[in-house]
């Protein structure tokens with residue numbers, strides 16, 4: 258029997274989405290009563306940890322707990338009345354402070370096996386410029402871009418000239434954020450600097466990227482590790498509400514998007530896109546899981562857009578749907594992710610710490 262701590266919520270704009278993902282993960286894992294003892298732990302937006310009876314949003318019955326580094330325990334009640342040693346932590350967290358390597362580094366320090374990408378892959382995956390550089394190195398097509406930084410004077414004329422040469426529209430977005438927060442589509446040159454200033458409210462670095470007009474958004478999910486990386490069927494998400502996938506279309510507008518799995522794309526393109534997804538995952542030294550997102554133009558050319566190392570995992574999320582479309586059982590994937598986490602931990606433990 259393994260003690261599995263499922264972590265969710267978190268100090269992120271994707272706090273709510275994470276709770277929904279975790280509810281599905283807890284539900285599925287709890288079915289395997291002989292294998293797993295599940296401890297659902299909710300993290301508030303302030304970063305405090307609470308053990309819950311049932312995975313969900315905060316309730317008055319939740320017990321305040323703290324992570325700790327002890328030989329016989331790594332989570333304990335704040336009042337000292339209870340403690341456990343988790344055999345594995347399953348972070349079902351998304352976005353800043355959760356998916357970007359910070360939580361992963363914390364779990365490394367706690368010396369506990371955890372599901373999903375490690376510190377480096379998580380941090381690179383969160384950074385739209387670094388992940389793009391790695392994707393291009395792995396041979397995937399990427400869109401041209403420029404990056405401007407908050408505390409470095411940038412040459413406005415030069416940026417305008419680049420935009421004219423790249424062609425409008427361009428997309429302006431924070432380099433390390435998610436959920437379309439701070440993202441703007443710029444259709445006129447006169448809107449450029451305002452969009453940059455807007456995005457700089459959310460991140461110190463902002464990407465100005467050549468836009469794909471009326472882009473189709475194609476997704477491919479991955480699980481596995483170095484020895485055995487598996488890609489899923491491709492899926493497509495269509496924004497029905499606005500011109501692109503803004504925050505409203507993603508989370509607020511009812512029926513703001515439409516999912517199509519498998520995506521209606523040529524067999525050959527799908528095969529290549531899956532291969533690229535696997536290569537990108539390997540290039541980032543990914544392990545566990547990820548969802549790789551692409552933009553496709555009207556001619557059927559696709560470009561790597563971003564990688565999410567902790568993608569949405571609820572029953573209605575793309576991650577399970579994409580694998581179910583190729584006959585994979587979600588509960589087996591979750592089981593495999595736990596095994597991979599333990600395998601990576603054992604491998605790391607076998608390394609020597611002395612010379």
Ligand SMILES: Nc1ncnc2c1ncn2[C@@H]1O[C@H](COP(=O)(O)OP(=O)(O)O)[C@@H](O)[C@H]1O
Pocket residue numbers: 400428430434435436437438440466467468469470472474501502503550552562563
């Ligand atoms: N270069 C681009 N061309 C066309 N659409 C884009 C481009 N960049 C971003 N978008 C649109 O903006 C959305 C959010 O951008 P994305 O890079 O995925 O950031 P996030 O991490 O916030 O999801 C995308 O889903 C897409 O609809």
Ligand SMILES: [Mg+2]
Pocket residue numbers: 436437550563
């Ligand atoms: Mg996105």
